[in-house]
Amino acid sequence: GAVVSQHPSRVICKSGTSVKIECRSLDFQATTMFWYRQFPKQSLMLMATSNEGSKATYEQGVEKDKFLINHASLTLSTLTVTSAHPEDSSFYICSASRTGGTSGNTIYFGEGSWLTVV
Amino acid sequence: QQQVKQSPQSLIVQKGGISIINCAYENTAFDYFPWYQQFPGKGPALLIAIRPDVSEKKEGRFTISFNKSAKQFSLHIMDSQPGDSATYFCAASNMKHGGSQGNLIFGKGTKLSVKP
Numbered sequence: 001g002a003v004v005s006q007h008p009s010r011v012i013c014k015s016g017t018s019v020k021i022e023c024r025s026l027d028f029q030a031t032t033m034f035w036y037r038q039f040p041k042q043s044l045m046l047m048a049t050s051n052e053g054s055k056a057t058y059e060q061g062v063e064k065d066k067f068l069i070n071h072a073s074l075t076l077s078t079l080t081v082t083s084a085h086p087e088d089s090s091f092y093i094c095s096a097s098r099t100g101g102t103s104g105n106t107i108y109f110g111e112g113s114w115l116t117v118v
Numbered sequence: 119q120q121q122v123k124q125s126p127q128s129l130i131v132q133k134g135g136i137s138i139i140n141c142a143y144e145n146t147a148f149d150y151f152p153w154y155q156q157f158p159g160k161g162p163a164l165l166i167a168i169r170p171d172v173s174e175k176k177e178g179r180f181t182i183s184f185n186k187s188a189k190q191f192s193l194h195i196m197d198s199q200p201g202d203s204a205t206y207f208c209a210a211s212n213m214k215h216g217g218s219q220g221n222l223i224f225g226k227g228t229k230l231s232v233k234p
Contacts, residue, residue, distance in 0.1 A: 006161070034221050043207060043224045044162070093161045095222070097213075105150065105213040107222060112161040 003027055004096045006110030013084055013117055020080045021113045023094030029074035030096035034107075035067075038091045050077040084117040091115075122210050124225025131232050137195040139228045141208035144189065148210040152222070153182065153193045156205045165206070166193070198232045205229050 003026040013019045023033055031052045036044040048069050049057040056069035066088075068080040077096075081088055093112040099105050123142045131137045141151075149170055154162035168175045168182040168191065175182045181194040195202055209222040 041229075043226045044222075046221055049221055091159075106164070106167065107152065107211070108164060109154070109161040112159075114159070 004094065004108045004110040006094055006113050008113060009111060010114045011116070013115070015085055015117055016083055018080055018082045019084055019115060020078055021092055021094075021115070023077045023079070023096065023110050025075045025096040025098070025108075028096075028098045030077075030098065031074060032097040033071060033077040034095045034097075035069060035077075035079050036093045036095070038093060038112075040091075044093060047079075052077075081115065084115070086117045089115055089117045122208060122223050122225045124208050124228060126228060127226070128229045129231070131198045131230065133198065133200060133232055133234050135198050135232075137198045137202065137230055137232070138192060139206055139208070139230070140190065140192045141210075141225050142188075142190045143210045143223075145210070145212070145223075146189070147212045148223075150211045150213040151182070151184065151191050152209050152211075153180075154207045154209065156207065156227075162207060195230075198230075200232045200234050203230055203232050 005024045005026050007022045011019055033050040035047045037047050038044045046059050047062045050069045050071040052071045052074050058064045071077040091112050095107050095109045097107050125140050152167035153165045155165045156162045166177050166180045168184050170186050173184050179196045184191045205227045207227045208225040211222045
């Protein structure tokens with residue numbers, strides 16, 4: 001089946017530094033990937049839509065200069081949290097849209113990345 | 119109109135019982151309705167999904183019932199097991215247009231506990 005891989009699964013960084021999270025579709029090409037943030041015991045909140053070869057589309061209230069998204073290839077999107085602060089500590093999850101097939105488009109999620117800013 | 123309302127917020131079921139989680143949506147352009155299962159500290163895993171051209175889809179112990187006229191869909195877990203204890207999210211999307219309109223709108227989740 002389709003697999004979406006996220007790396008790192010856990011990361012601790014110092015306040016003021018930047019951290020990059022990678023999202024890869026392992027056995028399919030994804031022209032569209034999505035980045036979510038999830039707080040404990042809450043639902044997923046869409047941060048941005050990442051489109052291969054073009055700029056990401058950010059949801060209202062999400063700072064595009066703080067959360068840099070690069071979709072450099074059909075299998076890789078990266079989220080960089082710049083100048084991280086403790087309030088950025090959260091669970092970040094990516095998903096990738098697999099197009100076509102007998103079931104039509106399907107969305108698969110990565111395992112998520114825990115970010116702790118100290 | 120983008121909301122997906124999910125209920126109940128939490129559910130306790132005895133082992134072997136049926137777990138039922140309901141979702142309702144407003145946007146008639148939605149054409150993809152997946153259910154995700156999420157264990158603590160893990161990303162959501164696609165459980166089962168349905169498209170509006172069918173009223174029911176069954177995969178093993180998991181069944182989605184879809185009522186297009188009522189704009190509702192539900193997940194039924196038959197013979198619930200303690201290993202099914204997790205948070206379940208329903209979602210909806212307009213997949214035909216892809217891109218930003220293909221993103222999933224999630225319900226708030228249901229925490230299921232299956233007691234031995």
